[in-house]
Amino acid sequence: MNPDILILAQETAHPSRFAEMVVEGLSLGTIYALLAVGFVIIFKATQVINFAHGALATMGAFLVASAATIIDVPGRWMPSAPDWLVWALSVLIAVIAMAGIGMLLERVFLRPMVGEELFAVAIVTLGLDIFLRNYTNDWIGPQPRPLGDPFGAEVVDLGWVSIAQTEIAQIVVALVAVGAIALFFQSRMGIAMRATAFDQEAARAQGISVGRVFSISWAIGAVLAAIAGIFISLFPRRAAGVDNTTAFFAFKAFPAIIIGGLDSVVGAIVGGLLVGFSEAAAGTYLTGVSFLGTGFAGIVPYLLMLLVLIVRPYGIFGTEEIRRV
Amino acid sequence: MLYSSYEADQALMNTGPKKVILTLFLLFLAFIPLQMVEGIPDLIPGFDFLGNNDWLKLLSTACIFAIGALGLNVLTGLAGQVSLGHAFFMGLGAYTAAWLGAAPGPLAGIGLPMWIWLPAAGVVAAIVGVAVGPTAVRVRGLYLAFVTLGLVFVGEYIFRNWSTLTGGSQSGRTFPDFELRLWKEETPLVDFANDGTWFGVALSGEAKTYYLLVFLLVVFVLLAKNLQRTRAGRAFQSIRDRDIAAEIMGVNEFKYKLTAFGISSFYAGVAGALLASFVGRTIPERWDLFLSVQFIAIVLIGGAGVVTGTLLGSVFVITLPRIVQDFTGWLTEYVTEGNGVFVWLADLLVVTGEGDFGLINVQQGIGSGLSVSILNQVLYGLLIIGFLIFEPLGLYGIWLRIRNYWKGWPFTY
Numbered sequence: 001m002n003p004d005i006l007i008l009a010q011e012t013a014h015p016s017r018f019a020e021m022v023v024e025g026l027s028l029g030t031i032y033a034l035l036a037v038g039f040v041i042i043f044k045a046t047q048v049i050n051f052a053h054g055a056l057a058t059m060g061a062f063l064v065a066s067a068a069t070i071i072d073v074p075g076r077w078m079p080s081a082p083d084w085l086v087w088a089l090s091v092l093i094a095v096i097a098m099a100g101i102g103m104l105l106e107r108v109f110l111r112p113m114v115g116e117e118l119f120a121v122a123i124v125t126l127g128l129d130i131f132l133r134n135y136t137n138d139w140i141g142p143q144p145r146p147l148g149d150p151f152g153a154e155v156v157d158l159g160w161v162s163i164a165q166t167e168i169a170q171i172v173v174a175l176v177a178v179g180a181i182a183l184f185f186q187s188r189m190g191i192a193m194r195a196t197a198f199d200q201e202a203a204r205a206q207g208i209s210v211g212r213v214f215s216i217s218w219a220i221g222a223v224l225a226a227i228a229g230i231f232i233s234l235f236p237r238r239a240a241g242v243d244n245t246t247a248f249f250a251f252k253a254f255p256a257i258i259i260g261g262l263d264s265v266v267g268a269i270v271g272g273l274l275v276g277f278s279e280a281a282a283g284t285y286l287t288g289v290s291f292l293g294t295g296f297a298g299i300v301p302y303l304l305m306l307l308v309l310i311v312r313p314y315g316i317f318g319t320e321e322i323r324r325v
Numbered sequence: 326m327l328y329s330s331y332e333a334d335q336a337l338m339n340t341g342p343k344k345v346i347l348t349l350f351l352l353f354l355a356f357i358p359l360q361m362v363e364g365i366p367d368l369i370p371g372f373d374f375l376g377n378n379d380w381l382k383l384l385s386t387a388c389i390f391a392i393g394a395l396g397l398n399v400l401t402g403l404a405g406q407v408s409l410g411h412a413f414f415m416g417l418g419a420y421t422a423a424w425l426g427a428a429p430g431p432l433a434g435i436g437l438p439m440w441i442w443l444p445a446a447g448v449v450a451a452i453v454g455v456a457v458g459p460t461a462v463r464v465r466g467l468y469l470a471f472v473t474l475g476l477v478f479v480g481e482y483i484f485r486n487w488s489t490l491t492g493g494s495q496s497g498r499t500f501p502d503f504e505l506r507l508w509k510e511e512t513p514l515v516d517f518a519n520d521g522t523w524f525g526v527a528l529s530g531e532a533k534t535y536y537l538l539v540f541l542l543v544v545f546v547l548l549a550k551n552l553q554r555t556r557a558g559r560a561f562q563s564i565r566d567r568d569i570a571a572e573i574m575g576v577n578e579f580k581y582k583l584t585a586f587g588i589s590s591f592y593a594g595v596a597g598a599l600l601a602s603f604v605g606r607t608i609p610e611r612w613d614l615f616l617s618v619q620f621i622a623i624v625l626i627g628g629a630g631v632v633t634g635t636l637l638g639s640v641f642v643i644t645l646p647r648i649v650q651d652f653t654g655w656l657t658e659y660v661t662e663g664n665g666v667f668v669w670l671a672d673l674l675v676v677t678g679e680g681d682f683g684l685i686n687v688q689q690g691i692g693s694g695l696s697v698s699i700l701n702q703v704l705y706g707l708l709i710i711g712f713l714i715f716e717p718l719g720l721y722g723i724w725l726r727i728r729n730y731w732k733g734w735p736f737t738y
Contacts, residue, residue, distance in 0.1 A: 109714075257471075302475035302479055
């Protein structure tokens with residue numbers, strides 16, 4: 001046997017490669033899961049397929065970059081505050097702004113489409129995606145905009161594998177976000193949202209303000225997308241900051257959603273992690289395989305989606321649509 | 326409108342004025358390039374600019390996009406299936422054409438004539454469309470949009486990596502010219518790409534390409550129009566309106582959805598081959614999601630399910646960037662040279678110099694505002710949204726309303 005291949009095989013089989021893959025998968029998976037959960041919440045509560053989710057992620061990251069570096073909002077008022085506090089406030093400003101933008105978009109562009117065909121509404125969000133993505137990308141410009149975060153490229157060494165500080169932060173934030181959403185579904189508003197998801201008219205008849213549920217769900221979706229967008233634009237993914245490829249990165253959340261099933265929050269999390277791990281595995285173990293060419297890891301999520309759909313047309317956790325004449 | 330027979334009701338040209346107007350319109354289309362020829366007067370003053378080579382190119386592009394959009398219209402407008410995968414099938418058609426039609430060289434090509442590579446581009450795309458169809462038919466509604474979305478990304482990856490055929494992302498490849506040969510002889514029978522003389526009239530290459538594409542468009546419009554009147558066309562519409570009800574009435578849903586996929590892919594393949602040959606050197610990234618979205622925009626802005634609407638939509642979407650560009654250019658000139666209150670209002674729209682505020686920016690890197698290309702994209706997005714919210718029938722719906730107004734005049738009903 002060719003000794004080069006042996007060395008390659010030994011390197012590939014080394015446990016540190018596997019550990020790296022797990023970290024990478026977890027890191028990618030949580031980003032996709034954050035995007036997917038927001039998407040599914042919007043879909044369940046308002047029956048809108050939101051193609052503009054990637055654009056929302058880009059907007060969120062760009063708002064952080066604006067607040068923290070371009071306009072430097074918190075730093076101007078508190079020149080002596082520590083870096084992390086200034087940045088945390090910038091993120092807070094961006095997140096609140098994104099919640100408002102989410103509500104505004106719903107009110108202006110999607111409220112008039114209530115009751116229309118799902119597909120027509122989906123195309124409206126496709127138009128919204130073109131509009132928002134290009135508008136935001138034009139603001140960002142040709143150069144990436146740094147987010148001004150205090151993490152930098154610091155890594156924590158865990159023996160076989162090193163994990164970036166941002167990745168730890170990201171996993172913690174994702175866990176907190178999922179926990180918060182689980183708690184939210186127990187609250188009064190959360191119950192109203194679940195009722196609306198079940199049957200909009202019946203919920204309205206029970207005195208639930210369906211319009212407010214729509215607003216809140218868009219706010220949640222936009223905030224989750226913004227958080228994902230921020231982590232896409234930090235060190236291990238895009239060290240230089242938010243640029244015009246952020247929206248395309250976020251596109252890979254769509255296979256995650258479909259794999260999990262369009263209307264399942266649990267499915268969104270599972271799908272996100274599955275997509276993240278499969279992409280990381282392909283990136284780790286299949287990069288050197290010559291006949292696959294370049295960029296194979298990037299389409300693994302889509303291939304996985306096609307496979308899952310052949311076996312289960314409604315995703316792993318999605319409810320089968322009952323068809324009546 | 327009352328008809329005395331079924332044939333009269335189903336006729337393509339069901340009224341007299343339609344025949345007259347259509348004939349006049351076709352004559353007008355044929356006359357556009359002739360206006361540039363020495364010794365031929367302008368037919369309609371004010372429209373002679375259409376005969377310029379760059380406008381002829383725009384109109385040719387619109388013809389190609391109309392052919393592709395007619396295919397998507399069969400799938401989305403008639404059969405009611407959403408597809409984001411149109412760009413993938415166009416790419417398939419383009420590379421089939423390249424393989425069969427391009428001269429042998431470093432990249433794959435066997436130099437067959439156009440009458441082989443153009444239909445073959447459609448057929449290969451249709452075969453692949455029918456092959457992936459079963460997956461697409463099994464999933465329904467919005468899941469289908471995502472399957473076809475995946476198809477675009479997978480296709481782009483394949484095109485990028487198959488560099489012996491596609492030339493790869495760096496350089497791309499050239500495609501066969503529009504030339505009609507019987508077989509591989511030296512001089513083509515009819516050359517559509519270069520300047521030359523037809524029937525004693527000196528025509529530019531652009532004008533000849535334009536004639537070829539208008540002719541192809543007319544052929545494909547007739548095919549699409551006729552499809553609506555066939556058994557298959559009616560089956561598509563019944564599936565769109567209520568799939569289960571259609572199945573109960575005896576429409577084989579699986580078969581007709583596959584057929585719709587095949588037909589739509591055929592149109593896409595032909596349009597892809599034409600577009601690649603028309604543009605020239607093309608990289609694999611040309612066949613991306615945005616191209617698919619452009620076709621969806623054409624079908625929706627024009628009016629889903631209506632052939633006339635698709636044609637209107639193509640012309641609108643393709644000429645919009647040019648119109649926006651010309652308009653901003655005119656506006657900038659107006660603002661810098663004129664004066665008065667309207668200038669002040671127009672100044673809010675364009676950026677004319679350092680530090681000026683405006684919505685549109687024609688100069689790069691000065692002041693705020695959107696560049697013209699970004700503005701076009703933003704307009705696409707807003708137009709799709711606007712038409713879906715306010716006029717779901719699209720441009721065709723607006724035309725219907727105008728027509729009915731005059732038909733009923735002086736009554737409003």
